[in-house]
Amino acid sequence: MAQTKKVLIITYYWPPSGGSGVQRWVKFAKYLREFGWEPIIYTPSNPERPAIDHSLSKDVPKDLTVIKQPIWEPYIFYKKLVGLKKDEKLGSGLMKTGKESSFFHSLSVWIRGNFFIPDARKFWIRPSVKFLTDHLRDNPVDAIISTGPPHSMHMIAMNVTKQISIPWLADFRDPWTNIDFFEELRLSKYARKKHHKLESKVLKTADDLVVISPTMKKEFQEITNTPVSVVPNGFDKDDFSEESYHPDSVFSLSHVGMMTPTRNPQVLWETLSELSKENHHFRNNFKLRLIGKIDGTIKEDIDRFNIQHLVQFESYVPHNEIIRIQQQSDALLLIINNTPNAPLILTGKLFEYLAAKRPIICLSPVDGDAKEVIDETKAGRFILYSERDRLKSEIMRLFQNWQEGINSYEGIDAEKYSRRSLTKKIATQLNELVS
Structure with a gap:
């Protein structure tokens, strides 16, 4: 019997957070063991959760290793700026909850696009790179997966693999500079250039890329020679x-x-x-x-x-x-x-x-x-x-x-769109990556 290999999955979204960003990798983690891979999750201990959904926890294997580290995010200042209470949930993307001041919402969008590059989770990059570099030297894995957005997860993986040579697969659940609200971020020329530069660097540095649609694959292939595969979302x-x-x-x-x-x-x-x-x-x-x-x-x-x-x-x-x-x-x-x-x-x-x-x-x-x-x-x-x-x-x-x-x-x-079938595709790519 082949020996089980280990993969570290860097993800911002994990139960009890709710939403589609959680479901993709919870479901992959659920089935990866069937295909010879042991998932290890790295995720924040205190993220800004757009929703809470305890029902997703049933899909997390009881003995799964989940490594959590604290994250500092600027949302407490954003909520004060736009007039939201500390415990109120934020809208996804640039969506308004309906309670924000329009002026301060517009100001916050400008700040977000021009100062928080690639996103508001950027402050977790440096401490995560330090923690994971030390951790992986003592607890080696066979591959690393980062999933974004937020694309700071890719930045963590990229910097860790600079320190330790580990095959890296970057999973894009949504585009980076071609996401639907990118043009609404009111970017300066400098900020726009930096977003594109970081995106290009991730696409060219990763050993393998996974995207969720054929058209997204074509767009990435115009930027990089890194192999790009399509593994869409699915159903369980x-x-x-x-x-x-x-x-x-x-x-x-x-x-x-x-x-x-x-x-x-x-x-x-x-x-x-x-x-x-x-x-x-x-x-x-x-x-x-x-x-x-x-x-x-x-x-x-x-x-x-x-x-x-x-x-x-x-x-x-x-x-x-x-x-x-x-x-x-x-x-x-x-x-x-x-x-x-x-x-x-x-x-x-x-x-x-x-x-x-x-x-x-x-x-x-x-x-x-x-x-x-x-x-x-x-x-x-x-x-x-x-x-x-x-x-x-x-x-x-x-x-x-x-x-x-x-x-x-x-x-x-x-x-073909069942989560088990799609997990098999991910496992096949991982096998090719480490062979």
């Missing part, structure tokens, strides 16, 4: 029951996850407004469930289109409950950001939507990687923001099927 079969779908008393279209200003589908609000006015059965029997953090501008638009009666807002819901909601929804809504990087966006929720086996409505400004997955799995309809008539027709088709008790799901098996 263990999370999904065999419970069959049963139509509810009202038709529910559910969106899971945060909705930022760039993920604000005006075409959907217009369409729902029209359908509500034209069809009283629709008006009385349709519900749009928005589950997660919602930017204030989106709530304003929902009020402006006078569709509040169709919308149900729900704050963060634990992952295990999210799964149940997805399986019992009549349809699932996926929104691709209206940003230049839209073609590469391949969110984790898409793959859990596939496992839920409910029809997907995907709204996007352009064709892209999400369309390829939806077309491949026949899991729903990919609709451009400009196709209002097509969106209206699809919503009514699903609604009428619900009225007649017809199951609208037509998808095929998506086993």
Whole structure:
């Protein structure tokens, strides 16, 4: 029997933190042992958690080694600046909670982009490099993985591997300089240049790169000759029951996850407004469930289109409950950001939507990687923001099927996107890296 190898995983997000950034590496850690790798986690002991989700802890092997070190972050000053209480949660990306002063929020964005490079976790880089360099000399591993954002995790790995020669795989769950909000950071020429320089240095220094979408791979290949592989997010079969779908008393279209200003589908609000006015059965029997953090501008638009009666807002819901909601929804809504990087966006929720086996409505400004997955799995309809008539027709088709008790799901098996299958791909790359 082959000897188990060890891999150190540097990640900012770890249970009890909630969200998609946690799920990716919790699930990989869950299955890596099956493929000959023992994961060792390095993570902050006191991070700024956007949400708490204790349900994810069930996937952490009980005897897993988790090394925690304290981190200092400037968020206490940010909260004072924008008028938030110490224990209030921050919005992800540049999203507003709705309680901040607009002026001070804008000022904080400028400070963040120009002084906290690559991100606000930069103050954890130096102490982590010192700690891990000493620790790994006494407790050697066969490989290191860093996962970002935050991209400070990559900076830690890069500097550790300068001190100790260990194969390094850098995992990008999102782009760096091509992330959807990068252009909103109000960067100086110096700051912009530094972000690009650090990104290029990480991409060229790592021994192997993993990204979550084909278009992202193409973009990175224009910067570096380092091998780039695609390992998307996925779904864990263990999370999904065999419970069959049963139509509810009202038709529910559910969106899971945060909705930022760039993920604000005006075409959907217009369409729902029209359908509500034209069809009283629709008006009385349709519900749009928005589950997660919602930017204030989106709530304003929902009020402006006078569709509040169709919308149900729900704050963060634990992952295990999210799964149940997805399986019992009549349809699932996926929104691709209206940003230049839209073609590469391949969110984790898409793959859990596939496992839920409910029809997907995907709204996007352009064709892209999400369309390829939806077309491949026949899991729903990919609709451009400009196709209002097509969106209206699809919503009514699903609604009428619900009225007649017809199951609208037509998808095929998506086993290749299971967490176990994807972990096998990561393990194969690690094996090649250390061979």
